[in-house]
Amino acid sequence: MGAMEPLDARQSKAGSGGPSFSLGNRLARAVWMAAWLVLARWTPPPLHGWRALVLRLFGAKLGENVRVHASARIWHPANLELGDNALIGPGAILYNQGRISIGADSVVSQRAHICASTHDTSDTHFQLVLRPVNISKRCWVAAEAFVGPGVTMGEGAVLAARGTLFEDAESWTIYRGNPATEVRKRALRSDAG
Template sequence: MRLLWGIVYQLFFRPTPRWALHSWRCLILRGFRAQIGEGCRIDPTARIWAPWNLVVGDYVAIAEGVDLYNVAPIHIGSKVAVSQHSFLCTASHDITSLSRPLVHSPISIANHAWIAAGVMLHPGVVVEEGVVVAARAVLRGRAQGWSIWAGNPARQVGERKIAS
């Protein structure tokens, strides 16, 4: 399945113009069993390792150069932005073993979150509703709802307040 996805990605997904054919790219992903909501905009330069491990809500933007290394599932809620060159990584190697086996854990991003440019999300990360992860942050673990996280390693630097 990975080989077929790689061919389809190179021939039919990647060459499409950035400003158009969003529905076409979503259709291709759905053909590989991704669950994609309404009104999503997925840039053609986004790299998706396994569409069958991708669940995306409504009105999600996945920007230029985003890398979804989804050996384990990635769940993205509705009205979420994943900004340029972010890396969502669900797998790594067990460095406590000399054979370094692959270990993996899903990533979950709740509604109304914003993953800013160049963010790294480690395996098992949970981003709760309304969280902002600032540019270039490296996040492990759980980010509590309606908070702002920044730095390497990421730490909570504030609360996100929505103007009425």
């Protein structure tokens, strides 16, 4: 199994009316989905290391001690970067046609959805537009929240459960609602004993 190549805008056939990705790309993703199903989807929670190995084989860039649950759905591993100690919870969806980068010590909770692409509404065929998502370190995307295309979450930002974020989130700030709005600054307690 060779690593999958990252997708970029050159692979999109904007304005052609045809598929956004080549047949080769679609076949590579079919192989990826089959491999995840056979090698990882059935594995128990403690086998994070094994699932990380499978993701790396398909081109994901992963830090140390990354935990990805078996029920997570990752569209294209070569467009995924996870920092040290990042956690992708059960049922999370990383729709990473465009690049998704999640920083160290960040959590994407159960059934959260991160989407790194949209469609060109000025094109009669609604061709795909890749818009990378960057989630900085120490962030939390809570249960069933949605982070939209092109969004950057600053360090320590939090998106509350079922919140929808379509604009950048400031560092150390908590957001909630649809669309997400700022609730308050995030206070940190010292771990010093």
